[in-house]
Amino acid sequence: MQNNQMKHVIRGAWILSLSTLIAKILSAVYRVPFQNMVGDTGFYVYQQIYPIYGLGMTFALSGFPVFISKVVAETDDPLEQKAVTRQSIVILTWLSWVIFGLLQFGAQSIANWMADPELVSLIQVVAYMFLTMPVLASARGYFQGTFDMVKTATSQVTEQLVRVAVILVAAWLSLREHWSPYQMGAVAMGGAFLGGIVAILTLWRPYARAFKGAPKANTSPMSYRTLGRRFLVEGGSIAMFSAMLIFLQLVDSFTVKRGLTAAGVLEPVAKSLKGIYDRGQPLVQLGLVVATALATTLLPSMTSTLQRRRMGQFAQTGGILIHLSLGVSTAATAGLIILMPAINTLLFGDTAGTLALQIYCLSIILVAMINAYNSVLQSLDQYRTTTIALAVGIVIKIVTNQALVMQYGTVGASASTVLSLGVILNIVYLAVPSSVKMRGALRIFLPRLGASTLGMIALVAASVYWLPLTGRLSAITITILGVVVGVISFIVLATLFRVFTIREVLAIPAGRTFLKWLNRHHNSTTTH
Incomplete structure (x- = not known):
């Protein structure tokens, strides 16, 4: 029994590793045709805002899901696992709305700090992707914590495929319609939100089925204060380290x-x-x-x-x-x-x-x-x-x-x-x-x-x-x-x-x- 469970865990880890690998390759490869279509200035416009998107993607893709899966895996009681997941959604919802508000209302200041006021619309567009983070991170974390890696893997690859498709279509349309680099960048960044929505749709049915009739978050073995502290210390560390290069790119x-x-x-x-x-x-x-x-x-x-x-x-x-x-x-x-x-x-x-x-x-x-x-x-x-x-x-x-x-x-x-x-x-x-x-x-x-x-x-x-x-x-x-x-x-x-x-x-x-x-x-x- 123990041996079968270990095989199941290792197989799941392989599936998740493979999907992460595919997502990373997609994330790297699309930039080559994209740069060739939009040129160095168009690439600059996109890359100026990419680190903000990159942070949101990392939080929802590998940072917080890893932490949530760890918390879920710590208990064997299925009801407690679901209660902790629901608590996580509440905490991440507050976080996502704070980030969304800062980006929406602080877009002009951020663009000025980047020494390019024309970036305002791109910052406001990319802010919407953070609204998809609570459901994506929590659902992925729950399924990983219960060793069901296929659903997380499918949502990862689907999200990247949709995002890359939108970006390349935006680059093609900018050439055809003679858009400015900033118009092109705003449409391309819309792929982040659309990709997140499609990923939620791939997770929604199995997630809703798993949580049908599940208890409320207040039946969790942990208080919001305890879980919030762990989110800050452990979850924050995992998420920040996953986004290490992105933080340095943000400084750039x-x-x-x-x-x-x-x-x-x-x-x-x-x-x-x-x-x-x-x-x-x-x-x-x-x-x-x-x-x-x-x-x-x-x-x-x-x-x-x-x-x-x-x-x-x-x-x-x-x-x-x-x-x-x-x-x-x-x-x-x-x-x-x-x-x-x-x-x-x-x-x-x-x-x-x-x-x-x-x-x-x-x-x-x-x-x-x-x-x-x-x-x-x-x-x-x-x-x-x-x-x-x-x-x-x-x-x-x-x-x-x-x-x-x-x-x-x-x-x-x-x-x-x-x-x-x-x-x-x-x-x-x-x-x-x-x-x-x-x-x-x-x-x-x-x-x-x-x-x-x-x-x-x-x-x-x-x-x-x-x-x-x-x-x-x-x-x-x-x-x-x-x-x-x-x-x-x-x-x-x-x-x-x-x-x-x-x-x-x-x-x-x-x-x-x-x-x-x-x-x-x-x-x-x-x-x-």
Whole structure:
């Protein structure tokens, strides 16, 4: 019975991980055709407001649902689970209306702080999506807490598909009807609310069926005060950490364009430069996809070993998570940096802002490691340190960003992001138990990883060096060749240098198949 339940939990975690992966890929990929249709200035307009939308999406998609599922899973009584969920709806309804009011009535002030008064309508449109947050977060949290992941997964993918469709249709209509970038942006942001409504509709029938005849919220085992405090401490920490990069992007929205104009850059040029700088966000998101998938794949295993009080196995799984996250993110970052001129040309049509984008891509390693260490701390129910780390990182970004932009342009904004994430990583690292850090293993692991990565960089550089970058056609050739050489060379070098242990390779999807092939190849060569 226990074994069947564990299989059910792990299967559910896989379904949810896959849907989250699809949602992240959709969220990153649509921006490429969108930027190509609306140009750098249109992309700037959209990206200025995107962090506000991103916060709402994260709260409703992964932040608060994770916390609510945790609270629901703490009790075995179905009636109490439903009562806690209803309490959560009440708390989130108050929160959503406060945020909605601040955005609606404070839109003019926010737009002025962003140094662009024309953004008012976009801010007011995106405010409506926060009204969908209470039902979405609570329903997803309830179903996750009762291990019914399919409903949450379906609503996630549906919401993203609708939102992406509206955004791309808005971009197409703006070209056809000759809309201004701000008209286009307001329609595109309407996709956030429409996507939320469609997601609610996918959840409504099973949610209404589950809660038919359920008791009122006042039958909950927790008072509103106790649950509210937990929402603030635990829920706030989970939600804020899920939106870590979005908070840093929000600081960029308030300071990058302002810093550029303060340095003497003309208004239209500053908007275009900010749009070019924003190209880095989908690249970093895609780079993080694999590392994020590893974290979500190994998290159920860590939680189950902790519940069984197998601390040795917990530390071992945590160590695997850290090694794999560091290895995969380092390879992805190195590949993106070396191929950035070609990737920039292929996706966006030119090499503008390449240095800023290369520096920004260092975020992939830092965020992957922060997420890995944070997964360990969340499994141990430690939230205080991660909240402090995030707060310190955001303050550093706020303090340094505009000054660095005025001095170094968008390269300074990238450097400020990397600095902030570096500080967050150091604080989080200090809080992780020494048994999980595996310092001894890292002393062996890091030189091997470094040698494999440098070897990969050298081989990729040598393979594409002789190809001139003349346009998108040549960029396709360079990118495909570079990616193929990079993947193959890293796998070969990592195998030769024994970067990953057998246990770590087995934790990777298709790792078992790779080891079988390697053994067969080794046996055939020794036979001959």
